[in-house]
Amino acid sequence: xxPWLALSPLLVVGIGSLTVMMVDAFSNKKDDLSILSSAIxxxxxxIAGSLWFGGLPPQTPEILAxxxxxxxxxxxxxxxxxxxAALCAMLAGGYxxxxxxxxxDFYSMLxxxxxxxxxxxSATDLVSVFIGLETMSLGVYCLVAFRRGSARAIEGAIKxxxxxxxxxxxxxxxxxxxxxxxxxxxxxxxGQTIRNGNAELGLALVAMSMLVVGLxxxxxxxxxxxxxxxxxxxxxxxxxxxxxxxxxxxxxxxxLRVLITCFGxxxxxxxASGWPPIIAVVAVVTMIYGxxxxxxxxxxxxxxxxxxxxxxxxxxxxxxxxxxxxxxAVSAVxxxxxxxxxxxxxxxxxLIVMGTRGKEAVTFDDLAGAGKRHxxxxxxxxxxxxxxxxxxxxxxFFGKYYVFxxxxxxxxxxxxxxxxxxxxxxxxxxxxxxxxxxLFMKDxxxxxxxxxxxKSGYVVTALVLSAYFVLEMGITPSNYLKMALAAxxxxx
Amino acid sequence: xxxxxxxxLIMILVAVALALTLFLLAVVLGNKxxxxxxxxxxxxxxxxxxxxxxxxxxxxxxxxxxFTVFDIEAVFLFAWAAMFRELGWFGLMxxxxxxxxxxxxxxxxxxxxxxxxxx
Amino acid sequence: xEVQLGHYLALASIIFGIGAIGFLTRRNVLIxxxxxxxxxxxxxxxxxxxxxxxxxxxxxxMFAFFVIAVAAAEAAVGLAIVxxxxxxxxxxxxxxxxxxxx
Numbered sequence: 274x275x276p277w278l279a280l281s282p283l284l285v286v287g288i289g290s291l292t293v294m295m296v297d298a299f300s301n302k303k304d305d306l307s308i309l310s311s312a313i314x315x316x317x318x319x320i321a322g323s324l325w326f327g328g329l330p331p332q333t334p335e336i337l338a339x340x341x342x343x344x345x346x347x348x349x350x351x352x353x354x355x356x357x358a359a360l361c362a363m364l365a366g367g368y369x370x371x372x373x374x375x376x377x378d379f380y381s382m383l384x385x386x387x388x389x390x391x392x393x394x395s396a397t398d399l400v401s402v403f404i405g406l407e408t409m410s411l412g413v414y415c416l417v418a419f420r421r422g423s424a425r426a427i428e429g430a431i432k433x434x435x436x437x438x439x440x441x442x443x444x445x446x447x448x449x450x451x452x453x454x455x456x457x458x459x460x461x462x463x464g465q466t467i468r469n470g471n472a473e474l475g476l477a478l479v480a481m482s483m484l485v486v487g488l489x490x491x492x493x494x495x496x497x498x499x500x501x502x503x504x505x506x507x508x509x510x511x512x513x514x515x516x517x518x519x520x521x522x523x524x525x526x527x528x529l530r531v532l533i534t535c536f537g538x539x540x541x542x543x544x545a546s547g548w549p550p551i552i553a554v555v556a557v558v559t560m561i562y563g564x565x566x567x568x569x570x571x572x573x574x575x576x577x578x579x580x581x582x583x584x585x586x587x588x589x590x591x592x593x594x595x596x597x598x599x600x601x602a603v604s605a606v607x608x609x610x611x612x613x614x615x616x617x618x619x620x621x622x623x624l625i626v627m628g629t630r631g632k633e634a635v636t637f638d639d640l641a642g643a644g645k646r647h648x649x650x651x652x653x654x655x656x657x658x659x660x661x662x663x664x665x666x667x668x669x670f671f672g673k674y675y676v677f678x679x680x681x682x683x684x685x686x687x688x689x690x691x692x693x694x695x696x697x698x699x700x701x702x703x704x705x706x707x708x709x710x711x712l713f714m715k716d717x718x719x720x721x722x723x724x725x726x727x728k729s730g731y732v733v734t735a736l737v738l739s740a741y742f743v744l745e746m747g748i749t750p751s752n753y754l755k756m757a758l759a760a761x762x763x764x765x
Numbered sequence: 766x767x768x769x770x771x772x773x774l775i776m777i778l779v780a781v782a783l784a785l786t787l788f789l790l791a792v793v794l795g796n797k798x799x800x801x802x803x804x805x806x807x808x809x810x811x812x813x814x815x816x817x818x819x820x821x822x823x824x825x826x827x828x829x830x831x832f833t834v835f836d837i838e839a840v841f842l843f844a845w846a847a848m849f850r851e852l853g854w855f856g857l858m859x860x861x862x863x864x865x866x867x868x869x870x871x872x873x874x875x876x877x878x879x880x881x882x883x884x
Numbered sequence: 885x886e887v888q889l890g891h892y893l894a895l896a897s898i899i900f901g902i903g904a905i906g907f908l909t910r911r912n913v914l915i916x917x918x919x920x921x922x923x924x925x926x927x928x929x930x931x932x933x934x935x936x937x938x939x940x941x942x943x944x945x946m947f948a949f950f951v952i953a954v955a956a957a958e959a960a961v962g963l964a965i966v967x968x969x970x971x972x973x974x975x976x977x978x979x980x981x982x983x984x985x986x
Contacts, residue, residue, distance in 0.1 A: 823967060823971075826963065826967050829963075830960045830963050830964060831960075833956050833959060833960055834956055834957055834960045836956070837952060837953055837955075837956030837957075838953060838956075840949050840952055840953055841949065841953065844946075844949055
């Protein structure tokens with residue numbers, strides 16, 4: 274297979290983002306950019322899909338081989354990332370017009386971020402991990418700061434930027450030490466050197482903990498979550514959706530690749546494979562903290578931010594389980610990420626739909642009685658909340674089910690992890706249901722601001738698509754699990 | 766090896782010690798009656814009063830930021846130039862693609878008015 | 885006394901430490917940005933030292949090139965955000981960033 278063909282999803286998004294930039298620079302019509310960018314992203318997802326089902330090469334073309342993997346897993350993430358980004362571009366099409374923020378740079382930035390995320394999720398070398406991570410992160414910092422005049426947006430961006438760069442520096446120092454310990458920058462070479470016992474184990478161990486810190490920051494795991502609520506609240510809602518969906522998926526992809534490829538072999542590495550207990554502890558703290566903090570939020574976006582922290586905790590359980598039952602656990606994580614993508618787009622999209630300019634739903638109180646006034650707008654909100662809660666038959670339920678199942682199969686020592694996760698998600702049900710209670714069973718206080726639903730073809734399209742996938746993944750989960758299993762097999 | 770540089774080391778230590786001693790002596794012995802005038806930075810007898818309130822135009826920062834990015838991207842050109850013959854046509858094509866992408870961003874910055882000094 | 889790998893690593897760790905401490909203790913965004921640059925440069929030093937002593941190829945040098953380029957892009961984005969912050973608050977102290985409640 275020629276390297277051009279193998280890289281085609283990346284090339285489409287990369288050249289597409291440059292095209293969007295040029296259209297933005299030379300045309301005065303801004304509202305077509307939403308269609309253009311989502312069409313390019315969907316095309317990239319379709320190309321990734323046809324590459325995958327048309328038969329991937331047994332070996333990545335030589336010229337790409339050390340840096341980027343062209344395997345089933347990277348195609349899976351290309352589809353998830355491009356799909357999620359396309360939905361976010363549609364949401365932005367409605368949101369930016371409604372709130373009078375129409376500037377074309379949002380779409381080019383969003384596509385460049387998606388490009389970075391795609392590089393990150395197929396990176397098999399510390400250099401490409403770093404480049405992908407920074408391409409994605411730098412774009413996301415700009416997306417958060419998109420509403421330039423808003424103190425909240427700038428504050429969220431500055432916190433996210435400072436902490437994000439700090440974490441990236443730590444991750445980078447870890448990469449440098451890992452290079453020193455093994456003499457390799459490609460993940461496969463690093464893994465082999467550690468397995469053969471030729472690595473400086475002490476140095477590799479320090480490097481591993483630094484890499485874990487950097488990655489834990491990107492997936493917003495406690496105690497590296499401080500930026501999450503502020504950045505989520507400060508950013509405009511389509512950008513928040515993008516952060517919670519694309520950034521998280523790509524960060525988990527690279528976490529799986531680095532941990533399993535470099536430090537994965539349970540037999541050889543000894544001390545160097547000490548990451549499962551660390552991640553397990555982080556997962557427990559993340560789940561408990563995320564769910565409990567979410568209860569105390571009055572702002573819906575902050576609530577969803579803590580919910581995204583909590584979900585990172587559940588996914589981390591799958592990452593830990595991948596240490597023992599690699600295929601089952603990795604496929605569960607992949608399924609979860611896909612389910613989480615569509616559910617979160619649905620939740621943030623419903624939040625967007627629940628607000629015309631000046632009458633947005635910001636807090637729970639704004640939502641009071643909105644379900645009675647706008648039943649059609651409240652319907653996707655309900656489906657999204659039920660899916661995030663993990664209620665059958667939605668995508669979220671099977672996501673949790675597969676991850677917990679993988680953990681139970683992995684090790685009898687992991688039962689307590691699953692028990693804590695179940696308790697945590699029971700706590701989580703409280704604040705998800707609270708949204709539904711406010712929508713339908715509360716009446717707004719007299720004189721209090723009320724959210725008024727907006728009308729936008731873009732947002733409705735995104736909502737219908739994501740609601741369809743949430744239900745489809747919940748009703749016929751086996752098709753998607755099969756896909757995830759095939760993708761997981763690609764990870765060596 | 767060490768013996769050669771020993772005098773230099775001693776000289777550095779003496780210099781640092783002397784500077785520190787004089788500085789500390791001034792701190793300990795000097796009497797401090799601070800007035801607002803004395804706290805002001807001294808600049809040739811002129812009042813420095815409003816100097817820090819002078820605003821540089823934001824265009825200045827913008828140009829500086831754009832310059833930084835484009836300037837540093839040149840590191841890849843150096844790496845390519847060092848291996849020019851070994852890389853051959855393939856390297857040339859890669860570099861042309863790289864420059865094209867930079868060119869597109871430059872056009873974008875230009876169209877967006879990043880280089881307009883007078884608005 | 886010949887300069888060895890260990891010396892470079894010690895120097896790099898010290899610079900990294902200075903950067904990290906500077907980042908955590910200072911409240912001036914510009915100084916925090918400089919601290920991050922310091923940390924990235926200590927990484928470059930580490931990479932080059934390992935490339936010289938502990939590796940057969942030039943992956944470390946190549947990595948350092950990319951770190952330099954990305955650091956410039958990061959500084960540009962950071963400064964742009966700081967300019968936005970300064971426009972709103974007329975200061976560069978992060979203590980002013982307290983609109984969002986916890």
